[in-house]
Amino acid sequence: MTMQESSQAAKACFVDANATLSKVFAQLHRPAEFALAVNGQPDVTSADLPRLLAGQSIAIVDHTAVPTDIARQCPDLKHIVFLGTGARSYMNPEALAELGIEVHIIKGYGDTAVAECAFSLMWAAAKGFSRMDREMRAGNWLRTDAIQLSGKTLGLVGFGGIADEMARLALGAGMRVLAWNRTPKTRAGVEFVAIEELLARSDVVSLHLLLNDETKGFLSGERIAGMKDGAILINTARGALVDEDAMVAALQSGKLFHAGLDVFTVEPLPAGHVLTTLPNVTLSAHSAFRTPEANANLVGAALDHCRRIVGQA
Numbered sequence: 001m002t003m004q005e006s007s008q009a010a011k012a013c014f015v016d017a018n019a020t021l022s023k024v025f026a027q028l029h030r031p032a033e034f035a036l037a038v039n040g041q042p043d044v045t046s047a048d049l050p051r052l053l054a055g056q057s058i059a060i061v062d063h064t065a066v067p068t069d070i071a072r073q074c075p076d077l078k079h080i081v082f083l084g085t086g087a088r089s090y091m092n093p094e095a096l097a098e099l100g101i102e103v104h105i106i107k108g109y110g111d112t113a114v115a116e117c118a119f120s121l122m123w124a125a126a127k128g129f130s131r132m133d134r135e136m137r138a139g140n141w142l143r144t145d146a147i148q149l150s151g152k153t154l155g156l157v158g159f160g161g162i163a164d165e166m167a168r169l170a171l172g173a174g175m176r177v178l179a180w181n182r183t184p185k186t187r188a189g190v191e192f193v194a195i196e197e198l199l200a201r202s203d204v205v206s207l208h209l210l211l212n213d214e215t216k217g218f219l220s221g222e223r224i225a226g227m228k229d230g231a232i233l234i235n236t237a238r239g240a241l242v243d244e245d246a247m248v249a250a251l252q253s254g255k256l257f258h259a260g261l262d263v264f265t266v267e268p269l270p271a272g273h274v275l276t277t278l279p280n281v282t283l284s285a286h287s288a289f290r291t292p293e294a295n296a297n298l299v300g301a302a303l304d305h306c307r308r309i310v311g312q313a
Helices: 003-009 019-028 046-052 093-098 111-127 129-137 161-172 195-201 221-225 244-253 292-312
Strands: 011-014 035-038 058-061 079-082 102-104 153-157 176-180 190-192 204-207 231-235 256-261 281-283
Touching: 011 019, 019 035, 019 292, 058 292, 079 292, 093 102, 111 129, 111 161, 111 204, 111 231, 111 256, 111 281, 111 292, 129 281, 153 161, 153 195, 161 176, 176 195, 221 244, 244 256
Parallel strands: 011 035, 011 058, 058 079, 079 102, 153 176, 153 204, 176 190, 204 231, 231 256, 256 281
Antiparallel strands: none
């Protein structure tokens, strides 16, 4: 099959595009390479996928779950390009592989954006900005005691590209940086230690692990108990890395001073969730990676995946 024939045979559908990503795809996609349909309805459900993917060999997915039973109803589907690294939160890659569907993920596109979000949540947590903002809007002049972060210790759990960027920012702000990683690594200015030591010594603990069977519930109740009293917890990775009930109990008791969270066990976070009732929590809506620069990197990488698939057809 020639490249031209491949491009005609391979069809892709971005199943759940929001307005921002729709625009970026329109800017970067070259129609002569392969056919691409963009469904600009981000609130689609899994049940909509068989209709959207009829005749499509490639699905581009941002946030919609692809259950294996639904994938069985998409006979033309051979590839899923997931816009990020956390595909396992939305699908079972091994089960899909048994159906002949290969899942592709995208790494590194938003390392700086996510690190800046984690860094911002850390500072907001230390200074009490979110609580003071809420209280002042309600007519209350609440002043809280802050934590000075310069000279404090940041512990990075997992050390990939995002954590490396976080280390750069923290070192520039005069913090000491510890790190733990499942495989040995080195980085100038960063001290790598055992996880128990990191938790016990760190004034701020920031999570930067991929979610898989080994890391689910990694920050258990036992590990939270081993953290430094009054520590700050930052999570911009995946909500399921943390025992949420144990985290809530630690926030209520004061074991944890504050949590800055961009990710949650259930997303969107349900109305009235206990985390929305706690004064010492700063919340953001899984938006750490949403910057124009990261979006361009993400879409460019997704299109590169599609081009490689087309070239192999």
